Amino acid sequence: MSNYILNIDNLTVKYGKISALNGVKLNVYEGEIIALIGANGAGKTSMLKAVSGMIPYGGNIEFQGKTLKNKAVHQIVSLGITHVPEGRRIFGNLTVNENLTIAAWGRKDNSGIKEDRSRVFKLFPRLMERIDQQSSTLSGGEQQMLAVGRAILTGGKLILLDEPSMGLSPIFVKEIFKVIKEINNDGATIILVEQNANMALQIANRGYVLETGSIKLSGSTEDLLNNPLVKEAYLGV
């Protein structure tokens, strides 16, 4: 863990007059899992959206030393940043298979795609069983599997996950977190946005606490788990 993969410096995001982020600084080392926690409306989603170029912002974001400013979303994603957005956003009228095919749209390395495909089916055998099913008819959990499967097929070095546990049963949350850890073990760096702070901090290396648009706390996950403020506000102990 020596190289930064992502540097966010003095990031500000405004929606009209509302300021969602004011001067956020955040660095991510290659290979780690970062947990980003914060209350509703703290600006977590806005931060991920800024990274993948979905919204305009002030300040600077660098990926592997190169600025992402003024790049279109598809260009940023092609550089190696995969964003699994809030609410999954799978292509409901298309089949599981079609969803996975589109996820690898910009890739030319056919053998790599094949490999990632079998990786997805190994992680989620359920998706293989439902390969030809219209994806809007999948259960919520299966849709989340598909969203994560798509992320694997897009093949980014840095994966942004926006509340992957939303609406999932506790067993399933465990399952998804296990997969996230596996994806990380296979080499991807991960930024994990979560309401489920406890679970997120357990698999992460470091964490950031966002409060009304500013970083309130950051540090190793042990420190955060033992921090009285975090305990009270996010862990509910």
Add this chain to the structure above:
Amino acid sequence: MSELFNNFDKIIKKRLIISIIIFAAGMTLSLCIHQYNILDQYIQLVMMYVGINIILTLSLNLINGYMGEFSVGHAGFMAVGAYVSSMLSVRFFNNDIGQIVFPIVVLIGGICAGFVGLIVAVPSFRIRGDYLAIVTLSFNMIVKSGLENVDSVGGARGFLGMSRLTTLPWVMLWTFIAVWIIRNFVNSSYGRGVLSIREDETASSLMTVNTQKIKVRAFMLSSFFAGIAGALYAHLIQFISPRSFDLIKSTEMLIMVYLGGIGSIGGSILGASVYTILLELLRPLGIWRMVLMPLLLVILMIYRPNGIMGLREFSFFKPAIDRFLRNK
């Protein structure tokens, strides 16, 4: 595993053979009908209308059905194809050569329409939403009133002098080409990109899909085929006027798309055929036809809101790999 792939190969081979047989049979039949006048002239005419309308419906379905945008002025592109090809035929090839260069003239009509499509698409797709509808609507009106004011193409009186070069075999051939190209396009990885734009444009750009580029290219392909249909139409009727390409014509195309079903090649073929034939069958009713037709549509929309096929497809038009996965 290798057995599975043999199966896959078999499906592809079988499909290729069926395609060739259908193509050969269609072409032979249409050539015979044309050559020996097997069918009544009127029936031949209706068959040609059906073919031209299939091309138009496929063209519009690519944008409104597969891509999920809303174009309401496709008759404008048809007009470009019709006028460009007619001008070429009358001004430059008004002799024996006309018949020989006819396919090229039609192609040029299509290409010009494709370029006009590019000009319309680039600004329209800057913003998502109703923008394309407004731009294509005004485009259609501009083309119509523009043509009305250009005397060298006959102005509002219209333009004539083309020989009747459009024959049943030509229509058949262009219809096959349109079905084949659009089928391959929507099933290509490019076409998957088109579908993902319809489903969720933001999400698709998160999968590296260059939505802007795809939208512009799909729109060019669509207007190209509208232009081809226009050129065929002009050399069939032998008379075109700005009124032939007004908003009513565009609306007719919309009806055929939604009647047949969005996002479906089979649906486009059915929608265009049913609409065209029904319109002819109802001809004796005179003006009442225009009452009955919308009524039928309303009934259809109530009982089949997605059109005849609506997002479904005959497996023949689907990529073989899908069938392969399903059958195993």
